[in-house]
Amino acid sequence: MxxxxxxxxxxxxxxxxxxxxxxxxxxxxxxxxxxxxxxxxxxxxxxxxxxxxxxxxxxxxxxxxxxxxxxxxxxxxxxxxxxxxxxxxxxxxxxxxxxxxxxxxxxxxxxxxxxxxxxxxxxxxxxxxxxxxxxxxxxxxxxxxxxxxxxxxxxxxxxxxxxxxLPDVCINEESRAYDLDWGNQPLDSAAKFRNLPSIDHATYLIESLQFHVGQIFHLFDEANFIHQVREFYVNPAKYAGENRIWYVQFLAVLALAKAVGTNPGKGSRKLPGSEFFTRAMSLMPDSSYLFNDALTAIEALCIIALYLQSADMRNSAYIYTGQATRMSLVFGLHRERPTDGVWSPETADRCHKVWWTVYILERTFTSTIGVPMSVHEEDITTPMPKRDGTQNDISLYIHVRISGLIFQVIRKVYGAEGRLQASFLPSVREVLTKIASIAGDLNGCFPLPSDGSGAGISRAAAHLHLVYHQAVLLTMYPLLLYLVQARLREESRDPKASRTFSETTQALLKTCAESCNTMIHILSALRQEGLLECSLPFDLERIFSAAFVLKMLHFLTPRLKSYRPLRSESNLLLDDLIDRGSIPARFRKSELVSLEAMMQTWTDEGPEIMDGGPSQENQRPQDAVLQPDLPHLEGVEIGLGEFEANFVDPNRMSPGHLLSLVEMADVQEGGMDSDMAWMDAWLWENPEGLPLV
Incomplete structure (x- = not known):
């Protein structure tokens, strides 16, 4: 633009x-x-x-x-x-x-x-x-x-x-003092337009990308973009020369559309669309030139970041997301548009959608990489997406709210020193309460199919529910790892040590189990509908997160009855992606296999420990002590060992359900001589037992 x-x-x-x-x-x-x-x-x-x-x-x-x-x-x-x-x-x-x-x-x-x-x-x-x-x-x-x-x-x-x-006023903005540009390959070669799809095929790819991605992100305005495509095909060289940034965006759109619409093929080392992507990157102008058409450039950078993430190049994807974020800030997209006639309603609306897409990607990729957030909530005055607008507007609204929670999780749960202090549980409770407050809007606007409804699952609804439960798991990661470390340390010193989880800890672990259960149900429903994304990274990320957390929960509570069907279904999901040619899925599965193998080695009980729980004859003394006090985790079951992927309980993890778990985890901050004593008091039923140091 x-x-x-x-x-x-x-x-x-x-x-x-x-x-x-x-x-x-x-x-x-x-x-x-x-x-x-x-x-x-x-x-x-x-x-x-x-x-x-x-x-x-x-x-x-x-x-x-x-x-x-x-x-x-x-x-x-x-x-x-x-x-x-x-x-x-x-x-x-x-x-x-x-x-x-x-x-x-x-x-x-x-x-x-x-x-x-x-x-x-x-x-x-x-x-x-x-x-x-x-x-x-x-x-x-x-x-x-x-x-x-x-x-x-x-x-x-x-x-x-x-x-x-009135005197003259000099603007003297940046990039005026010297002539300096780099990396701009000319468009005077026919090779820059070789092997482009026909206009009909290009239109199909654009509409396909909108189905897969356009419901959850704004990457371009479809009607205007299709109009530009038609103008481009009249005289490609002329139009691309006059609209270089748009041509880069067009090539990136073709690349991402190919990636999401075509399976890589088993054994292939090339992600579909790579020929268009590399051409787009070779034509990418320098940063100062991008401001000639800032909004289009930001949209193009978002598409590039998504493609790189699909190629499992997470650091590079984060860098291009950061460039899009900084261009948005320099262009003032984080602020409300001035209402003075310079901005048409259509342009202002596009600015808002571009900003919130950058915001979502920045929150998502930042948490994926594990680095601090670059934009604080209090610095943003751009209006939220419309709560009562089109379906895409509502989807963007819910997506923004959940992404805002990721910022809260990173800020409140993940400290710079990496310690579980006395403020940890109140922070977790505060974040979980905010997560629960979104569930009403999420279930109301994007309900999941219930038992007997016969309705298929919506791709947009599935993505939003998965992001929601991913935020829950992200909140619980520090606690899970701490408990695993505690068990390893405790039993390394004394195999007969007896410590059981408190009701607070049980409630938090049940929250993890519920989210893993729901995520795998949703992903399995997508697989049955043929909607499981092979190239886009989001479904794979959710499969891996849920499966990994389930293995940690099973390590802590080996008699978790729902583990066997959930483990089997998560393997089916990964195998489906691997069979379709996803190399990252193969990497993630190998990591899960490594985790399971190490846990089996540590327990020294053979494969049955990680597959279905120990028998009474082979059960170790510490397991017998840990398990009776976990009735909540025992209740997380799916049928009688059967996995029914077409049913997702709409009341599972509802606001009331989640809040009831949060209330169980209501422990006030402080009141102990040290952070360690305070943590010991709320984690364990018998804190006077072995100290965790």
Missing amino acids: ESPPASGRGRRASNACERCRRRKIRCTGSHPCTNCSRKNLSCHFDGQGRKVVVSQKYLQELQRAAVRSSHLEDRDRATSNAPAAAISFASGRDDDVSPNQLPGFTPVSQPTPESATEPSNPLASAKSSYVSDDKGRLRWLGESSTWSFSRKTLMVIRDHLKESD
């Missing part, structure tokens, strides 16, 4: 003679002008009365500027009290004007202050502020930027001068 044009044309540029314009000096506008008369030179004015074609929107902006200029007497009061305004410097200059100097500017908006007497911070605003450069591209004015501060200061001072004395 091209940035909206500047709001007005500087008057002085159109009233200067040719010589003054070439020399970039002030012209009096008279005929002959003072400068030409002083040099005894002929004075020519070009363009007087020249007819030009302008858009209706441009004329309307000029009319609004004229209305504003008629109220100059109110200007002083408005400027002194108003927050930072979104302003635009005129870009309608002739080609011979210096690229770093603009002849004048017209304010796009001057918001009326809420109170003429109430002071406000002129540099802090919930809405974005912009200036437009000489090419009509909008540049966001960041709150703490010295460059932005100087622009706003110049605007305030200039706004108090008489019109006849």
Whole structure:
């Protein structure tokens, strides 16, 4: 998308003679002008009365500027009290004007202050502020930027001068001082357009991608994108040359569509669509050029990140997601759009969708990599997606809310020191309470099929429920690993040690088991419908998470009756992906096999320990002590050993159900001499037993 044009044309540029314009000096506008008369030179004015074609929107902006200029007497009061305004410097200059100097500017908006007497911070605003450069591209004015501060200061001072004395204002934005670009391969070779699909095939791939991905992310506006595709196929070389960033996006769309719509093939080392992806990357412009069409560039970066994640290149995917995030911040997408006529409703809506897609990907990939979040919730003022809009709007709304929880989990549960302190359980309880608060909207807007309904499962609903339960597991990872370490340490010192879990610990472990159970049910339903994603990483990530946590739970509670059918079904899911050619699925399964083998070796009880629980004859003394106090975990069953994938209990992990588990885990912070004593007290039924040090 091209940035909206500047709001007005500087008057002085159109009233200067040719010589003054070439020399970039002030012209009096008279005929002959003072400068030409002083040099005894002929004075020519070009363009007087020249007819030009302008858009209706441009004329309307000029009319609004004229209305504003008629109220100059109110200007002083408005400027002194108003927050930072979104302003635009005129870009309608002739080609011979210096690229770093603009002849004048017209304010796009001057918001009326809420109170003429109430002071406000002129540099802090919930809405974005912009200036437009000489090419009509909008540049966001960041709150703490010295460059932005100087622009706003110049605007305030200039706004108090008489019109006849208005000086030139230099934009001098980045990438103007020197000529520096890299990595841009020219589009003058026919090879850049070789082996493209037919227009019908391309349209099919785009619509297929929308089905697989478009319901949960915004990667492009489908109607507008299809229109651009049709224009492109009329003259590919010409259209790509004029819209280079769009062509990169188009190639990335083809690559991702091929990846999600075609199985890699068993034994293949090439992810489908790789030929289009590598071509897109070879044509990717440098970062400064990307701002020529910022929204399209951000969308393209999101698509590239998804493709890299599908190729199991998680670090690279995170880097490109980070680039999309930073471009979004530089372009001010995290702030509310100014309501001054520069942004059409369609453009503003696209900005919102682009931002929230970047937000979701940033939260998702950040948690996948395990690094700190780069954008804090309190810095975002962009309106949330519509709760009562289209199905895609509602999907994006729920997705954003769940992604926001991931930020809360990372911030509250994962500390820099990596210690389970006295604040851990209250933090877990707070996060789980927030997770439960979303379940009502999730189940109401995207219900899962219930027993006997005969309805198939929705791909969008499945994804959102899986993300929801992934957030639950993410909250519980530290506790699970701590308990496994505790068992290993305790029984290494004394095989007959007797410690049992407290009711609080049992409730939290039951929460994990319930989420694993629901996730595998959903994934199995997707497999039966032929909707299990082979290339996109999300389904594989959920299968692996649920299966891995189940093995940890079984290590802690070997008589968990639901383990055998869930373990078998998770293996079927992984084998399905492996048979379809997913190399990452093969990697994940090998990791699960390694975990199971090590646990079996440690227990020294043979394969039956990890497969169905020990018999009474072979049961070790510590298992006999640990198990009787786990009635909640014993109850997590699926039928009588049979796995019914077409049924997902809609009441399982409902808000009330999850909150009841959270209430069981309600332990107040503090009250002990040390964090270790406090942890010992709520983890175990008999904390006076062996110390865990």
